[in-house]
Every structure is written in structure tokens, then in C-alpha cells.
Amino acid sequence: MAIVFKKPNALTDKPFHYCPGCTHGIIHRLVAEVIDELEIEGNTVGVSPVGCTYNNYEYFSCDMVQAAHGRAPAVATGLKRALPDKVVFTYQGDGDLAAIGTAEIVHAATRGEKITTIFVNNAIYGMTSGQMAPTTLVGQVTTTSPFGRKPQLHGYPVKVSEMLATLEGAAYIERVSVDSIKNIIKAKKAIKKAFQVQLAGLGFSMVEVLSTCPTNWGMSPVKSLDWLRENMAEHYPLGVYKGKDLEV
Amino acid sequence: MQQIIISGFGGQGILSMGRLLATGGLHEGHNVSWLPSYGPEMRGGTANCHVIISNEEIGSPIISCPNALIVMNQPSLDKFENMVEENGIIIMDSALVPIKPKRKDVRSFSLPATEKAYEMGHPAFAGVILLGKFIAETGIISPQSFEEALRTVLSPSKHTLIPDEMKALEFGMSY
Amino acid sequence: MGKRILMKGNEVIAEAALRAGCRHFFGYPITPQTEISHYMAKKMEEIGGVFLQAESEVAAINMVYGAASAGVRVMTSSSSPGISLKQEGISYSACAELPMVIVDIVRCGPGLGGILPAQCDYFQVVKGGGHGDYNLIVLAPASVQELYELTVEAFNLADRYRNPVVILGDGYLGQMMEAVEFRDEEPIEKANKDWATTGHGGKRTHNVTTSIYIDPNVLEAHNRKLQEKYRVIKEKETRAEVFNCDGADVVVVAYGTVARVVKNVIKDAEKKGIKVGLIRPITLWPFPTEVFDKYATVPKGFLTVEMSAGQMVEDVRLALNGRNRVEFHGRMGGNVPTQKDILEIVCQMADGQ
Numbered sequence: 196m197a198i199v200f201k202k203p204n205a206l207t208d209k210p211f212h213y214c215p216g217c218t219h220g221i222i223h224r225l226v227a228e229v230i231d232e233l234e235i236e237g238n239t240v241g242v243s244p245v246g247c248t249y250n251n252y253e254y255f256s257c258d259m260v261q262a263a264h265g266r267a268p269a270v271a272t273g274l275k276r277a278l279p280d281k282v283v284f285t286y287q288g289d290g291d292l293a294a295i296g297t298a299e300i301v302h303a304a305t306r307g308e309k310i311t312t313i314f315v316n317n318a319i320y321g322m323t324s325g326q327m328a329p330t331t332l333v334g335q336v337t338t339t340s341p342f343g344r345k346p347q348l349h350g351y352p353v354k355v356s357e358m359l360a361t362l363e364g365a366a367y368i369e370r371v372s373v374d375s376i377k378n379i380i381k382a383k384k385a386i387k388k389a390f391q392v393q394l395a396g397l398g399f400s401m402v403e404v405l406s407t408c409p410t411n412w413g414m415s416p417v418k419s420l421d422w423l424r425e426n427m428a429e430h431y432p433l434g435v436y437k438g439k440d441l442e443v
Numbered sequence: 444m445q446q447i448i449i450s451g452f453g454g455q456g457i458l459s460m461g462r463l464l465a466t467g468g469l470h471e472g473h474n475v476s477w478l479p480s481y482g483p484e485m486r487g488g489t490a491n492c493h494v495i496i497s498n499e500e501i502g503s504p505i506i507s508c509p510n511a512l513i514v515m516n517q518p519s520l521d522k523f524e525n526m527v528e529e530n531g532i533i534i535m536d537s538a539l540v541p542i543k544p545k546r547k548d549v550r551s552f553s554l555p556a557t558e559k560a561y562e563m564g565h566p567a568f569a570g571v572i573l574l575g576k577f578i579a580e581t582g583i584i585s586p587q588s589f590e591e592a593l594r595t596v597l598s599p600s601k602h603t604l605i606p607d608e609m610k611a612l613e614f615g616m617s618y
Numbered sequence: 619m620g621k622r623i624l625m626k627g628n629e630v631i632a633e634a635a636l637r638a639g640c641r642h643f644f645g646y647p648i649t650p651q652t653e654i655s656h657y658m659a660k661k662m663e664e665i666g667g668v669f670l671q672a673e674s675e676v677a678a679i680n681m682v683y684g685a686a687s688a689g690v691r692v693m694t695s696s697s698s699p700g701i702s703l704k705q706e707g708i709s710y711s712a713c714a715e716l717p718m719v720i721v722d723i724v725r726c727g728p729g730l731g732g733i734l735p736a737q738c739d740y741f742q743v744v745k746g747g748g749h750g751d752y753n754l755i756v757l758a759p760a761s762v763q764e765l766y767e768l769t770v771e772a773f774n775l776a777d778r779y780r781n782p783v784v785i786l787g788d789g790y791l792g793q794m795m796e797a798v799e800f801r802d803e804e805p806i807e808k809a810n811k812d813w814a815t816t817g818h819g820g821k822r823t824h825n826v827t828t829s830i831y832i833d834p835n836v837l838e839a840h841n842r843k844l845q846e847k848y849r850v851i852k853e854k855e856t857r858a859e860v861f862n863c864d865g866a867d868v869v870v871v872a873y874g875t876v877a878r879v880v881k882n883v884i885k886d887a888e889k890k891g892i893k894v895g896l897i898r899p900i901t902l903w904p905f906p907t908e909v910f911d912k913y914a915t916v917p918k919g920f921l922t923v924e925m926s927a928g929q930m931v932e933d934v935r936l937a938l939n940g941r942n943r944v945e946f947h948g949r950m951g952g953n954v955p956t957q958k959d960i961l962e963i964v965c966q967m968a969d970g971q
Contacts, residue, residue, distance in 0.1 A: 465795060469622060469624050474797065475795075477624070477794060478790060478794045479794075481793050502880075503879040503882045504796070595624075
């Protein structure tokens, strides 16, 4: 019998712990498929963040290092400088990367560290139960913006891809979404390109993935995908922000 | 054991003078220590260093009672004069330290070091002239060891200056 | 052994690290330890190592965490306020059992304080600083030669026990110059690092570096493992210099630069007919508690002298456990306890005051 669908080798047998409808599972799978296709699992070291995916070192079959909150890009820098011939990636959420770890990601990008960052933006803190994130949209209700995010009180949501694209050390920055089959296919292409940019030694690469959090958004998984399309994609336009014409 | 405090303005080469003495002492087989002032006073423009040259193990590198004081400005003399050991020596630049020491229980020497250094075309030699006097009075290191120290401390591009530096040292020694 | 060279303490630390095989250094500028970075920046480029000036102390220690995970010999250096910032990464590294060398050239605090020498980091380095039950091996050199030897040793200890090791020196030790004599060859211990995350190459299951254990029993078991390691370190690696203590009237306890001031006091006191001993802990953790047993009944008691408001003195009191009086003399703000003041206190103690 022909196998038409199987678990990528770069994922372990450990079942995901993520909530129903959460898109982390999809994004993990995309990263693993890319690692398989590029045949780099044995040469790759991943860095886990603090957040819902703190223990994704249990899911990826490559060597993994768990980092303090927001520090993944610094840890990845240390790894890559010690292992210049290996592939190093970080997998970070929006609280981790765009709040507590802003300095680390900006400086890793501007130094042009040859690492790849998978940045999952779901506009909320998931693990600590739905607090306002730097990426929370104006008007969005969270447990720490119970009356909706108000710019005069909470400021505005951070557009990380746009910001990092201004840095010379960043070689490739793209924002994708995993709300539809079509977009998932595009997301995988972007992730693959980001790893290829690293393999080619061109500089820092990052893929921002718009994602859902049905549990903390208080919506069904299907409604969450609609909300992502109708709200997030408007504030966070999809597309390549750096390295559009990059050949890898 | 020689315990020397060298003090003056930043930029006069105070720390380098100390380094030359310590290096010379090391060349003669002594134990040496060199401790610079690095605190807020550096920003204010004054600098000093503590140099110990000894045949025994050096305890504290901090000198509380120097037996030699070399000063290149008035505030330094005011600050350290009273710390000098009885029968110790004070060596100063006559142009930069116009008000002489009040102490009568120390030997003090005032040299026209800056004047002579300008005359030699190298204002930076003033310190070496004062060190010459110190070496002559204490005999703690030989001129040969000082020359060796110059070779060690100065960057190779400045080695051409060594013969002139030695002339400055000799001027101080014989003053 | 080679010939004696006059070198600055900070530069000797850097040179010692290079000699010990350290090829990765991550730091952030702060007085009075910056010469370590200057030296590393130049030498690493020459020998093909990595010097990286991080965006903060926080980033620097996490770069060290990453490089240590990869199994290389790695170092960072800083001074007091910078060490406060590194504490997060230090706690994580202790939990993840990562070998690394951290240099703290202490300046006076609290807050931004000043840049002059102090020993007020004893608590934050020896007693933790970061969260959780962990210990760092803390080495306290007192001379430039010892800065060299203990820095080389720090890398061996870090590898041997998979534990962060701290070189704790005061600003004067970093800034001063003394003669140093380098060995022709360093005693570098080869450690088995099959735990390192270097990419499994298809030859083994994946390695993981982590400091998170959500299951209480798993975390407790990990803690017990760490505590057992600390017990072994205490047993095997405790070091102190005991000087002039046999038959002493008073024993002074001091480390680093202060211990050298005390050596001068010992000579001064001798002229007055008072015999003063010195216990100089070289490992601040593990603290040389047993050394105190032999001299616990010294007739006129113990005096602890520090450039702090009284930090190590707590360990001295614990070591003596009420068996003798323990006096304290400390200076703060960048001042160093003077020979004269210490002598005066010693004389008073000898007089039975």
C-alpha cells in the first residue's frame, strides 16, 4: 500500500499538547517537513522559547536547547557562533519575541546572525492565559485589556516584520498565515526559503506566521480562522518584507 | 622595599612612568606591583599610581606610607605630602609645583624637568627626567634596566626615541 | 615556566582563558573589567576565535548559554551591576548544568554605585543571586599570578562538574599590574561532552539542554542530583590559604586584595608582639568551613575584614558556630580597609577589648 501521508522524520512520536484548533501543530509540521526536505535534521539545533511551545524540544527530533523568556536569539547566536556549519533556528511566540525579547531579536537581526526565526504571532499571551501581547490589536479584549486595547492607554500593536526589514543584517523577512490550505502551502515555501537563506550564509532570516488562539480568543477554531482573516491580516499584511528577489 | 607614589595630571604619562619603574624592577629580579588610580578622579584630570619594588613577597599593593613621592602638579603634592615616610624623598617638577613641601623630615628635590624636556624637543620626557633623579637617589634600578624597560613598554615604532629618553634620564640622574 | 611578564590583572584573565582553550567570549562593556574585552577582541580575531560584544549583559550570558550548550569552552565577564543582569542566565545555566566561566570584577554598590573596588557582590555571587537552589563554584584570587592559575583551573572545574564557575575579584585586582609567569603548557582536562547539542548527525537520539521540569517529582529529582554534585564539590574542591595561624592571638579572615592588606598588618602586629593569623578563602563557595575547626579556639577571637558592610562574615560565623567571637571591619563606597585601622582593631582585640 502506498503511503500518502506520514509524520515527518523531524518530529518525534510525542503527541502535541496544544489546545484544539491551535495552529502551532501545523507550524511545527511545516518546520519539520522543511527540515526533512533539506535533509538537515542531523545538522540542526533548535531553540525553544518560553510560552505555549516551551517544550517543543520534545517534538522536534533534532538537538534542541530551551531558552529563557525572550532570549532565544541570544542563545541561538551563541550556538551558531560555536557551530558555524550547523543550522540553528528559534521558534518564538509574540510575547517572547516582541515584548521581553525585543532587544535580542533586533540585535540578532542587525548583526546578521545566520539563524532562522519562526515567529508565531497570535496577538495574545497563550500560556499565561490570554493577556494582552505587544501584537494585540486595537480594540481586542484580553484578560489585561478587559475593555479592549486602547491606544491612548496601551499603545499600538508592534509590526515586527516591518521593523526588522529595516535592518541591513536581515536577509529575508516574510509574513505568512496558516488560515487556509493555500496560505499553509505559501507558509511552508517561506519557511523553506528562510532555512535556505541560512544555509547559503546570507544573513538573518525570519518568517512571521499569523496564528490563532481559539482558547484565549474565546472562539471556536473555525471562527478563529475567520477572525484572523478579517482582523489580523488587515493590520499585519502578508508578504515578503525583505529579500523578495533573493535567489537561493 | 621601595614604595613609590607618582602623581600628576592625566596626559603627563604618570601611569607610564610607574610602568617603566615596575618593569625595570622586574628586570632586576625584584617583585613588583603597579596600581593605577582608575576611579572618578581620572575624569577630573588627575592621575596617580602606586608602585612597589621589593625583594620580598608584596602584601598590599596599596601604599599608605610611601618612601618616595614623585609629583607633577601642585594638588598632588598637597594630597600626598603628609603620607610620605620620615626620611623619604619627594621629587617634583619645579615649574609645575611652585609651592614647596612644608615637611622638614623628608628629602625633597625640585627639577626643571618640563623646561629641559621642551629644550630637548620632547615635552613628554619630563617624567623620565624625574625618574632619573629617583633612580640616582635610591639606586633601586640601574639605568640599563631602565633602558630595558623602555624597550619593553614602548611600542616598537617609538624605539628610535630611546637614546634621547636615556639622555633625559641621565640629565635627571646628574641634576 | 617562562619568564615573568608585567601584566594587568584583567588582561591576565583573558590570556589565561585563551591558554585554557576558550575560543568564545561574549561580553558587554562595564568598568572596571573592560580590558578583558579589549584583549579578547584583539586576540580572538588573530586566532580565529569568537569575540562578540552583545547588546546587553542579559544577551551576553544567554549567548554563553548557547555556546556552552554546544560544548565549547566559553567565558563572559562583567562587573557588579552587570552581574545582577546576568543572574537570570546564571540560574538557568546552573540548572541546565552548563560549564562556563563568569568573571566578576567587583565595583562598589548598590545601584550604579561607583567604579572603585569592592567586595559587595559576595551575597549575589556566593549565595545565589538568581532564583532556586543552586551553587556556583566561586574562586577568589588575590594576585595577578593567581588570577592566571585560577582562571585556567576555572575552565577545568566547569567542565569536570558541568557547573558555572565564577572568578570573583575586586576592581584593584583587575586594574593592577604584577609579574605573571605562564606555564609552557596548560593542564587542560578533557571532558566528555556527549550531552552537547551539536546536531545529532543521525548517530544518536536528540540531545536537549533545558532548565524546565514541570513535573514536581522530576524537578525534585533533578534538584537532588544537583545537591549531590554540590556535596562532592564541597568535599573535593574547597581551598584556603592558612597563614601564620599556629599559635596566633587573633585570626583575621579576608579574601582578595583585602587579604594582602592583612598580610602587611601581620608584619606590623608582629613588631608590637601580637601574633596575627590569616585565613584566606580561595573558594568562597564551597566555603572552607573545616579550616576553621583547627583554629576555633584562638585566644583573642576572629576578625573578618571586607570591602563590604559584612557579607562573608556570615559564613565565618556559621563556620565557627558560636565557638568564638567574630568581629567585623568593613569599608564601602570604593574605600579599602587601611592597614592602620585593621592594626588598631587587632591590637584592641589582643588587649581583650
